Amino acid sequence: MNKEDLKKIAVEEIDKNRDEIVQLGNSILMEPEEGFREFKTSKKIEDFFKKMEIEFKSGLAITGIKGYLSKERKGPSIGIIGELDALFNPEHPLADRKNGLAHACGHFAQIASMIGTGIGLAKVINYLDGNVVLFGVPAEEYINLEFRERLRKEEKIKFFGGKQELIRIGEFDDIDIAIMTHAQSSPERKAFIPESSNSFVGKNIKFIGKASHAGYAPFSGINALNAFNVALSAIHAQRETFRDEDAVRVHLIVTKGGDSVNIVPSEIKVEMYVRAKTIEAVEDAALKVDRALKGGALSVGCKVEITQIAGYLQLNSDKNLSQLWANNATAILGEGNVQSVPHFGGSTDMGDITNIKPGIHPSTGGFEGEPHTKDFKIVDEEMAYILPAKINALTVIDLLFNNAEKGKDIIVSFRPKFTKEEYLKLLDSLNYQVLWPSDEKQV
Numbered sequence: 391m392n393k394e395d396l397k398k399i400a401v402e403e404i405d406k407n408r409d410e411i412v413q414l415g416n417s418i419l420m421e422p423e424e425g426f427r428e429f430k431t432s433k434k435i436e437d438f439f440k441k442m443e444i445e446f447k448s449g450l451a452i453t454g455i456k457g458y459l460s461k462e463r464k465g466p467s468i469g470i471i472g473e474l475d476a477l478f479n480p481e482h483p484l485a486d487r488k489n490g491l492a493h494a495c496g497h498f499a500q501i502a503s504m505i506g507t508g509i510g511l512a513k514v515i516n517y518l519d520g521n522v523v524l525f526g527v528p529a530e531e532y533i534n535l536e537f538r539e540r541l542r543k544e545e546k547i548k549f550f551g552g553k554q555e556l557i558r559i560g561e562f563d564d565i566d567i568a569i570m571t572h573a574q575s576s577p578e579r580k581a582f583i584p585e586s587s588n589s590f591v592g593k594n595i596k597f598i599g600k601a602s603h604a605g606y607a608p609f610s611g612i613n614a615l616n617a618f619n620v621a622l623s624a625i626h627a628q629r630e631t632f633r634d635e636d637a638v639r640v641h642l643i644v645t646k647g648g649d650s651v652n653i654v655p656s657e658i659k660v661e662m663y664v665r666a667k668t669i670e671a672v673e674d675a676a677l678k679v680d681r682a683l684k685g686g687a688l689s690v691g692c693k694v695e696i697t698q699i700a701g702y703l704q705l706n707s708d709k710n711l712s713q714l715w716a717n718n719a720t721a722i723l724g725e726g727n728v729q730s731v732p733h734f735g736g737s738t739d740m741g742d743i744t745n746i747k748p749g750i751h752p753s754t755g756g757f758e759g760e761p762h763t764k765d766f767k768i769v770d771e772e773m774a775y776i777l778p779a780k781i782n783a784l785t786v787i788d789l790l791f792n793n794a795e796k797g798k799d800i801i802v803s804f805r806p807k808f809t810k811e812e813y814l815k816l817l818d819s820l821n822y823q824v825l826w827p828s829d830e831k832q833v
């Protein structure tokens with residue numbers, strides 16, 4: 391059988407199973423779950439793996455699940471990745487009424503297309519020279535830092551991103567090339583291939599003051615909210631020092647602003663990201679932010695506790711793999727419907743993967759509305775679920791056909807930015823906790 395025959399079989403098989411793939415995507419959309427708590431979503435994948443009669447491992451980094459279309463074949467292993475989690479957006483029309491979670495980033499579609507890719511490739515795997523791993527990964531949305539901090543203290547995780555954890559526990563060791571497609575807010579049948587994304591660190595911040603009656607004894611208290619206010623102004627004062635080319639973003643939310651309006655606020659809690667194009671620029675900005683936070687505390691005489699946790703690294707899309715994927719995307723979507731994007735200001739832990747091994751993170755249309763907002767929604771099931779599955783399946787066939795020539799080429803020409811050990815060391819170096827004043831670094 392030649393390569394074109396195999397491609398035809400895979401595409402036909404995906405079409406034959408269209409309804410089931412769409413149903414899976416829609417069912418995950420309707421049951422959004424938080425990162426490291428995606429038990430139902432993981433179970434839905436498990437049910438598919440059982441039906442496909444493939445070997446799998448579950449409970450990886452709490453909820454991760456990995457199915458092997460083949461395992462023992464000689465040749466490279468290609469990981470097709472789908473993210474399990476949703477995020478908090480109670481205003482979203484499809485938000486879970488109990489917990490406010492909603493699939494406002496389209497991750498449900500990744501799982502559907504991942505399974506679709508697997509269904510297509512299962513039919514032709516015996517003609518390919520390598521392995522295919524379908525990998526449902528937890529916790530891409532870096533949110534609810536307090537919950538993750540608790541998991542960290544319980545030693546259930548060490549890092550806050552699902553892929554970071556999976557790298558740490560060795561579950562990416564048997565994958566040579568990683569492919570993940572992400573939803574793009576574009577109703578059209580188009581695909582986009584970003585070259586890079588922002589790096590970031592997360593900060594969990596607590597201003598600790600002293601409560602007192604806000605009416606008759608405010609002078610006996612220490613107002614932590616005022617400290618935060620000064621700190622926020624001080625952060626804004628740093629902005630002119632950020633270089634345009636670094637694309638620095640400092641953004642935060644207040645998760646606790648006080649207990650009662652008639653009490654001087656004694657505890658303010660803040661979650662923050664410091665992002666930039668490179669991790670070096672992130673570290674520079676993060677130091678300035680720490681200085682501003684301490685300045686706020688100093689101004690009212692309270693304490694500030696800063697817990698910094700490694701975020702994600704810049705995406706480093708593999709050029710050869712991007713080209714191969716773009717060729718197949720053009721074959722499926724038509725000439726002029728695939729474009730490359732130089733840089734996007736968001737962040738993803740696919741970035742971490744692509745610093746260690748060849749990987750790509752293209753995005754595909756079929757959606758409308760800004761991602762993460764209440765307006766984000768799926769508008770074209772074929773584009774959201776089915777076409778990315780076909781593009782990925784065709785790309786894997788290209789990679790693994792004929793002694794996996796193309797796959798091996800990509801692996802050999804890839805220059806990793808870090809070894810796994812160097813990467814883990816870097817992440818460790820970004821984690822710290824400071825209580826100021828007292829200023830001792832505690833890890």
Ligand SMILES: [Zn+2]
Pocket residue numbers: 495496497530572
């Ligand atoms: Zn996302």
